[in-house]
Amino acid sequence: MFKIMLIEDDATLFHEIKDRLQQWTYEVVGVTDFGKVLQEFLEAGPDLVLVDIGLPKFDGFHWCRLIRSHSNVPIIFLSSRDHPTDMVMSMQLGADDFIQKPFHFEVLIAKIQATLRRVYNYNTxxxxxxxxxxxxxxxxxxxxxxxxxxxxxxxxxxxxxxxxxxxxxxxxxxxxxxxxxxxxxxxxxxxxxxxxxxxxxxxxxxxxxxxxxxxxxxxxxxxxxxxxxx
Missing domain, CATH: 1.10.10.10 (Winged helix-like DNA-binding domain superfamily/Winged helix DNA-binding domain)
Known part of the structure; x- marks a missing residue:
């Protein structure tokens, strides 16, 4: 079972995504303190990270940068922002993919599956x-x-x-x-x-x-x- 860390401050959306991912047998963990995302990431040790750009205290770019300084875990951005520079910035920081909100859940799960398959299966x-x-x-x-x-x-x-x-x-x-x-x-x-x-x-x-x-x-x-x- 893969563990996914979902860094999303919208409680309704968080639970909706979590419920849907759990139906696909993924383990989903969230963040309890948005000022200590890196610490909670290191403690959780997820196989993949889903992160929103607009977060309290520090944005998703900040946390992506810090996570990348410690780990090569695959990171997928979720964002309602549609400016091309957001996608470019996410890729420059080492993200693996970018999904714009609102999205079809089928697209999200397909991208998660593709990323996990690529990262954890291809190299073997x-x-x-x-x-x-x-x-x-x-x-x-x-x-x-x-x-x-x-x-x-x-x-x-x-x-x-x-x-x-x-x-x-x-x-x-x-x-x-x-x-x-x-x-x-x-x-x-x-x-x-x-x-x-x-x-x-x-x-x-x-x-x-x-x-x-x-x-x-x-x-x-x-x-x-x-x-x-x-």
Whole structure:
């Protein structure tokens, strides 16, 4: 049974979501003190976090930033705010998805299932270790090490990197990446993928791996190996 932490201050909505998730056999925990969200997160140890942006004391972005400093647990934002910068901000902070209120519960459960399946199942389907351009990529640990430096990736960043290096020197379309990451591209902004790829590239730069994930305009992305650079 997966444990989901629901950080939502609207009591009516909290109980509605909790009841529906429990019908799907998820364990749901809430927050008792919105000034101590990080502490309660660390004590609960959830497998996934659902967090609203508009919260008392500090907004969801604040708590996402703090949670990310301690954990790579998947995070999905829920928000009634519809400005594109909110989605961009959430992805820049390391969130895995963004769902705008009001939403159909079927969409919420589909995104939760896709995220849990991706995070907790995908990495076990292939070898946990891969080398790429002299770097060691550890899928299970979500780390990449090169030149005596390491970078810790979010689940989405590692998923993107894994898809690209497993098919190095081959273009992987944006549509395929979006479908694999979020199951249904109908509910995902194309910019969401761009933000995740850009974040991944920034983490690769200090490792001497900048420029090795190429953008193929109008097609997708490609990870190159040493042979491709000659």
């Amino acid at each position: 389907e292939r070898s946990p270790l891969r080398t790429w351009r002299g770097a060691v990529v550890e899928y299970v640990k979500n780390t990449i090490t090169a030149e005596n430096r390491s970078a810790e990736l979010t689940k989405n960043e590692m998923f993107i990197l894994q898809m690209l290096i497993e098919r190095k020197n081959t273009i992987v379309s944006r549509e395929e990446l979006i479908r694999s990451l979020w199951d249904n591209e109908q509910f995902v902004s194309d910019n969401t993928l761009t933000v995740n790829v850009n974040r991944l590239r920034k983490k690769l730069e200090p490792l001497g791996l900048d420029g090795f994930i190429e953008t193929k305009v109008g097609q997708g992305y490609m990870a190159t190996d040493e042979a491709a650079a000659l």
